[in-house]
Amino acid sequence: MDMEARAHSEHPEALRLWLRLLTCTQIVEKQVRSQLRERFDTTLPRFDLMAQLERAPDGLKMNELSRRMMVTGGNVTGITDQLVSEGLVDRVDVEGDRRAYRVRLTPKGRKLFHEMARQHESWIVDAFAGLNDKDIATLHKLLGKVKDHAQARTEAAV
Template identity: 55%
Template sequence: MRDQEDQQDDGHPDLASRLTDEHHQSLKLWLRMLSCTVRIENEIRSRLRASFNITLPRFDLMAQLERHPDGLRMGELSRRMMVTGGNVTGITDQLEREQLVMRVPHQTDRRGYSVKLTEEGRRAFAEMAIVHEEWIASMLKDMSGAEKAQMIELLAQMKQRLDGIGQGDT
């Protein structure tokens, strides 16, 4: 069972399979979480490309803008997406050419601008978001509601502890 568990769909070992019983439990946990995240992310990337001809970063940028109808500044998009400003600019340029986003003068800074979804961008994102949610639900369908709730709680606790790192907790 362990060998099957540590194999990716393409037959290659995943990140966690590199570990032995001698490795630290925390390292095993981190690599197991990373392996699960990478598997889900790769599947979502593939499905977004095949179904909507869009990349995951473009989808992510549109998701951020969907949550902020008045728009976000480029620096805020960069921070929220955890990518460089140059990456955000490139993605924004592509989406603007496709008329899915637009740059608008910032409400309080006359020198700056914000990026917001166009009506076409809102419609396209709404369609993608519904399908995206269905994909995630399908991928995690074999977990019970109680298991999902338990993992959400445990990961929330972990995130809270990790938020303290760099603030004196090491």
């Protein structure tokens, strides 16, 4: 039973919407995880790490990679070690800092990531296939309002 199914009718609409968002996210994420495993024998965290590196052609320091992925350094180290052993990423010394290094995609890793990213996009498009372009634009706009409000509250609390 998903979270949404457990919501009682006396819950406010905002809570029901929150549960619907979480349920949709979980369903789509489960599908993406399954497709990544079946098609590429990889995991979503590995895909996410490679996506971060794709956005930073010069590579990223480990602490920056952890921050961007919102996970601990230990998680990033384990994934990075696997990807290095497969020749998908490499470590490059940071000039002027003997203790630090950058992680970057290798040409092999970049090629694989591009293949995965194309498939990933098609899976996401398929997840929204039940909506027309107007519905998608409206939902995007409304969720943008939610995001802006939540960010403003978070920033005000800091």
